[in-house]
Amino acid sequence: MRSFTDALTSLLGKSTSIRRRILIAVSAVYLLCSGITVSWIYLEVRHEVDELFDAEMIQQAKTLAVIVAEPARLQLTTSKAQSLVVPSLQQHSYEDRIAYRIEALDGSWQVLTEGVPDAATVPFQMGFTTYQGEQLWHVFGMLTADGQSRILLLQEDEFRAELRSDLAIDTIFPVLLLLPLMLWLGWLAIHRGFKSFARLAQQLRLRSNNNYAPFPLADEGEEVDLVKRSLNHYLARIEQSFAREKRFSADAAHELRTPLAALKVRLQRLQESPSGDLQQEITELLESTNRIINLVESLLTLAKVEGQLELTDTCDLAKVWRQVLADNYARIEAKQLHTEIHLEASCKRAGAASYWYLLCNNLLDNAIKYAPAQSSIQLTLEQHQMLLCNPVDSQHQLDITRLTERFYRGKQLHVQGAGLGLSIVAHLATQLQVEPEFNYHDQRFCVQLYLR
């Protein structure tokens, strides 16, 4: 039983389909129950067959005692012979499987069927016993009414076994015959039951990213309704969570930007004031404030892109890149950078242009920041990939595996930035369903985006 359950557990563990698992489990239980039933029937049949044949043996012994014992004794006494052997008639295959031995208590005479084991092999014993020779024999011994002789009846077990086997096979045969039918019916029932789940899965697949409407509860079964209720509960929580995030971003934006605006305006006024002693400090304070403002803007952007973006729009990535390049061209020129640009005429992608703009702008901003003056930035946009490469100053050290970590800036702290740009890129890339790959070899940094 243990090995059966172990094998079943192993089989169920290997199967990834719930339908298959149920089918295997039901079949296994069915087979187990059938096996137990058949075994029980077999044991019952064996018992009943033994009872029946034992009763028959008693009856035969009694008959032999009356019909055979006394005339045989008289015949043998008269003929002066010691034993009478009843020869085999060879009329039936079971003929040799039933035998008897009738003998005087003092051993003076005996009547026996041909081939019956002698007294040395199977000694007389009252009642039922068994003898294991080449075959198993059931043996019944009794004394005759006058107590002068005794009868020993022997029946080979195979005689009973065939009956037992026939009865057992006749019982198990319909069970085995019905198994495929039962499995097919079971598969049909399970398949129909799971159709509702398949429909639910299809509805889920076709849902847009920002659709949190609950699934309507139809009469598709308790189990499907249970899953739908849980899904609806989950969708409601996600919707609330996104709403909370949006509120948080809006509130944080307001709470952070307003005091920063006040600080910047006041510092600007101070900078414009005629008292010259603190001008340097005020300028530096204004620069620091601008850095904090940039950091806050990056953090708010990151918070926004970490949430769920709507991907209902499509845009032309080539147009986006041209706009990003145009908007940053003054910085490119200020650093005397050369640009090698190869853009497809058009490259349509899912996602709003503003998200792509943010992604491309962050990538180009990084390239401009870290490329040494008078070096070259290469940009290639093809239908299935985008590649942006720039040389990096030899003093910069980058750990390529940590580039998308928040606030990771390597060891180039003199370059202005918060270390959030590539983190924003990574989040946007995930949301826009593109795979970014960063490479850094021989002082050359490349970002490759695989567009699907």
Add this chain to the structure above:
Amino acid sequence: MHILLVEDDAMLGQAVALGLNDRGFNVAWVQTGAAAISALQHHAYQAMILDLGLPDLEGSRVLINCRKRGLRLPILILTARDNSHEIVQQLDNGADDYLTKPFDLNELGARLRALIRRQQGHTSATLSLGELQLNTETRVVQLQQQPISLSRREFELLKALILQPGRVHSRDQLEASVFDQDTDIESNALEVHVSNLRKKLGNKEWIETIRGIGYRLKQPGQGAQ
């Protein structure tokens, strides 16, 4: 220039009021929407700076109230929210311009002056770069005081370029300015107009091609502006 500033944050409100006063504006500062509506009923302002997140009622309500009452003063929205949908909504509600916080005081002053000029009809219709002049009302283009005849699309192209001289314009931006939205644009249509414009300006250097990106207008013989 009499300005109404509606800003609930005391630190910012005070600083902006002082900063604008330094720049020649006469600023009246209130901190609530109700006070703004009341101030507009009793005084005439040349422009209003309106914060959206006010403690008593939303800035958008103040804006709608102003426009419903027929007040035509220019309104500049000052907001800490960067949601483009909201900004578009406020512009549709009647706002004339917007600025997101934190902002540059000089930029705020410049925008206010431009809004007031536009409101008073003092906006110059002439855009110029060096000896090149373009009048948006008369649609006359002059180079060294000599008129140049331009087609409608060449004029729109030059206007888009001269509005921000020295700045690189992507070809898509220029196409959007030159061609109607419903027009089917041939792939080299913009290049054809740029080429024609260059010929008419007499010097290729007026319009610089930024390879793979777009174009910019600059004075011949000079770098970017």
